[in-house]
Amino acid sequence: MKLKIKILLLAILPMLLVTILIAFLSTYQIHSLAEQEIKTFEINLVASKREELKNYVDLAHTSIKPVLEDTSLTKQQVESKVRKTLNSLIYDTDGYFFIYDQKGINIVHPISPELVGQNLYNIQDLNGNYLIRGLITQAQSGGGYHRYLWNKPSGIGVQDKMSYAILVGPWQWMMGTGLYLDDIETEVAHIRDQVKLNVRQTFIKTLFIVLVAIVVITLIGLAINLHETRLADKRLQQLALKFVRFQVNERRRFARDLHDGINQLLVAVKYKLESATNKIKRNELLATNDLEGCTDVLNDTIREIRRISHDLRPSLLDDLGLERAILNLLDQFEERTNIHVIAEIDLEAGQVPEDIEITLYRLIHEALTNIERHSQATRVQLIMWMERKRLKFTLSDNGIGFSPKSIESSPSGIGLKNMQERVELIGGHFTIRSKENEGTTIRTVFLIEE
Structure with a gap:
């Protein structure tokens, strides 16, 4: 792997890891905060539903109160009129009102009229929870809430239900209504799915931005590397050209030193030797002067050679x-x-x-x-x-x-x-x-x- 690629990876990988870590931590924190918000929403939603149940019961009580207070009516007539009124007060999909007497005998049940007249005081749900007994106890305490399992009218089967009950009329009947908590769970689940979708989309967007940033940084890095490579190549070419020129100049100087210095000196020696040879042949005594001149020129040649050698690499x-x-x-x-x-x-x-x-x-x-x-x-x-x-x-x-x-x-x-x-x-x-x-x-x- 080339050094430039390693440097590029060293620049990108830490940023990528840090960005992914930040995105993961941010996503985790968002998810945690979302769960806290959902729990808060669920608590508030249940509280609002509880208040809504109480308001429904108060409205139903208001609608049947004149009948309950009519002393001219017999108990059977009151039961008949109350049953007729409450049977018509079905709300939402699964909302209805029911009435039981203190013994647990059903008086009103719009959804399951076959229960009317039956004693359900000791009936229990799948968890062993007493349904009617618990409602009567809450009603006797001044009105309250009770959770139990009950068949949902919309045909989904047994579901968790929360009801609110109070005592009404001179016979202290227990009247109440309830809601199925799976509706709340469905609403909360929908919100949770929406939050997860938003978190997922945010994470995907973050990764997309990171990938775009990495691509941009990579392209910039490649462009810079390409530019630096071209500059380096240009510098190398310039350096090579300088080296060639330097060699040429050194060789030219060396050749000039040889030609103008040593070559001229050796030519002078040659002429003096030829002159001395001719004089010796003619038995002339002046040949000694030429030979001495040769010695002087050879000494000059030796000094010139030493100077050139010193220029090539100083002996010192x-x-x-x-x-x-x-x-x-x-x-x-x-x-x-x-x-x-x-x-x-x-x-x-x-x-x-x-x-x-x-x-x-x-x-x-x-x-x-x-x-x-x-x-x-x-x-x-x-x-x-x-x-x-x-x-x-x-x-x-x-x-x-x-x-x-x-x-x-x-x-x-x-x-x-x-x-x-x-x-x-x-x-x-x-x-x-x-x-x-x-x-x-x-x-x-x-x-x-x-």
Whole structure:
């Protein structure tokens, strides 16, 4: 797997995990709050239904109260009129009113008229709960509620029912009405399903937003990577071009040194040897002068070869090491120019790779040459140290300085450009700061890889 893909995954996966975790926690909290709200709603709904039952009973009592208080009617006539009135007061789908006397004998039951006249005082539901007895007890306490199981008229079978009952009339009949709690459960279940649907939709929307965000981030990441890749390729091409140009310039300089230096010297030796040979053949004593001239020219050739060899790789680096070679270079510079030099070098032996050693030595040599020729400085300071696997180097002078824009096309500007290219070719960072009458400072940083 490529490094860019790993970086992209490291950026996306934590965000995805955190977002999913937040969405999950949010969904859980919403679900918990919804359940609490549903329970509160269920409690309030039951309370409102209880109050509604009480109101229904009060209305029914009001409708039959004149009959109950009519003293001119016999008990049978009252039962008949009350039965007729309550049989017509069926409400909703399963709402009706019933009346029992104190012995549990049914007087009114619009839904199951076959129960009229039957004694149901000891009847129990499937849970062993006494139905009529419990209702009579609640009515005798001034009116109250009683829960039990009873057949639902709409044909769904036995359901949980809550009834409210009071005592009415001179015979203290128990009158009541009730509602089936499965209706409340159905309503609560509907609300719960709606809440779950809303939570699910919210979760899906959140995931959709997360996926869209991931796609957008991925596309942006790919676009940035593509752009960075193109920039890196462009930089690599530029670096390769600089390296080729650098090689060409070095070879051209080396060829020029060989042609203008060693080649001319060897040609001079050749001519002097030919002249000496001809003189010896003629037995002339002047042949000795030509041979001595050959020796001088060969000495010059040896020095030129040493200079070229020194330019390719200074022997001082091998003999003394980087620190001593630089100090030797600075001593020669100070002795030759009378410019005061301050050097602070903090390096350990074998700490700097060879390519950086050569580059630094040549950089310092060229910088000192520029200072000697152009700066009119009286003081030069060189600082070199290691910091977190980075070799840092600073060379500054108190000379007349220059404007970087004014020398871009001059030979000095080309020399500075060559210095920068030398440093960048081996992965270093090169900066130069200068201002007229304020001196010049060169800074480089090299990463030392183990």
